[in-house]
Amino acid sequence: MRVQRLVAALLVALVAGCGPAVAATDDHVPSFRPAPPRPYAVGVRQFVVDPDGSRPLPVTVWYPAEPTTPPAATSGAVSAGPVPRPDAPVAGGRFPVVVYSHGLHSLPALHAPLTTRWAAAGFVVAAPAYPRTNLRARDFTRADVRNQPADGWRLIRHLVRLDARPGNPLAGHLAVDRFAAAGHSAGGFTTAGMFTSGHSPRLRAGIVIAGGGLAGSFAGPVAPLLFVHGGADPIVPESVGRAAYARSLGPAAFLSLPGQGHGEYLTPGRPGFAQVLATTTDFLRWTLYDDRRARDRLPADAFLPGVTILTTRALSR
Template sequence: MRTDHPVPPIVAVKPLPVPTTARDPGLSVKVTAPASGDRLPVIVFSHGNAWSMDGYEPLVDRWAAAGFVVVQPSHLDSRRHGIGFDDPRFGSIWRVRIADLHAVLDHLDEIMDRARTAGLHATVDHDRIAAVGHSWGGQTVGALLGARVLDAAGTPGEDFSRPAVRAGALLAATGTGDSLTPFAVEHLPFMRPDYSTMAAPALVVAGDRDQSAMSTRGPDWFTDAYHLSPAPKSLLTIADGQHTLGGVAGERVAETTDEDPARVALVADAVAGYLRDALKLDGTAWAALGERAATGDGGYRVAQR
């Protein structure tokens, strides 16, 4: 899906404050977008545990170059906030994460007004909003698409879905909670998503060598969001991909165990192509990716239902 076309200039603006309630410290976001453009599609991005708005540039910059406005909040679990497992706030951070994404959606016009004041000249299309998340961010985004969290008795929790989010992509997202390790059960009891109600269109991206320390299952754990949710869904399986899928959080970061810039570019371009198709902008790139997968020489597999 990579091309030799010139990359259009993009602009990143940060930090932009976002109004929230009962959150200390407050919420800020980064906006990355083409320098100009009218009625551009939006990606709201949720980072993995401990990251921030300053991560994931290898993905975000390619999405902006593909014509998306990308809004990245720094969630409360970001390392810069110093909130560990022993902090009394940690047990509710999963809810704060979801609230962060709702706040971004609620104040999108205000965010864009601030970004334009700082030098961005793009406008957004409120009918073409998508959400993307990596790792814990994948579970966070799943909630906006309709997934719920099961309690210890297996009862689904409240509905956090947002109809304004027309499609999404879950990268290395949490699987179901029936195989959590004792550590995860103790510290991450909310890692029990119920995907049976995640009805919005979504792309699930999983590495076939991603072995989570939070689950006793193998890499198939990260495909639950595809197999256990209603259609329409697509699954992109990355050959030899581990949890950071080649280094999506950034170049040479400590968490990356399978550094591969080409793999990161594949993930970025696949998400952009899928979302442009799902948002009814242009299905050419997504169709081309599927055709290449069928040849067996692209280093990935695609399934759809």
């Protein structure tokens, strides 16, 4: 009964609503290049959006760094993974951006096994620590999740401005017309809440991990969505994720991990991690780099009998 009450409280807070997503201005950006054929080394930087405002937003950014060839130990999907170098020089070129949202009582650093691997694959991953739901929040408020989609859009607008700011190390390296949103648990609900009516077409794709929809989600410009969920999740039942999948518009996929809980499949070496990593990475390559071969690899990426089941809708569009 206690678990059921916790689930009910979480869902009531998360589906209560969300702040409106304010569209960013879609200015012309330089031409874009194909998906990188090899992994990158990874750098990491931190900054704070609106440090003097009412909702300061500390952000951790992982990004492709020079040199482009990482150490051999980082190349395997279930290896120790890339070791980010603080303030390393950014690799040449422009890279799509993924805004990654953590769950309740969590921090961006706790998701590094996934986010650093996405950075090595050629994406800039910007992960905010939300002011009232992160692990160190002094005034933790579960219901504040409804305000986090607006924080995500605030970060997107900041990154667009930062890309044009002379002297900033990331300036000129962000593909500011190619954003995705992704997140786990409450961060998955936050991600869904960014896809509301009138959202900017800059936001091209979403990945909802162990989450579901907020009020007003899945409206506006159609964007491909990937849902990842444990079949025995005791915190956010898989049925919540499947309901969000059914409500979503346009191309979508649902990666289920039968028998698994709220996120153990995000830990390297655990069953399903390699499949989740491959599926999410190729989903991002398809939606942000226009890599159709990556889209065609998704069924094979996700395939592990007894561990994963992939359902898709209209991915050939």
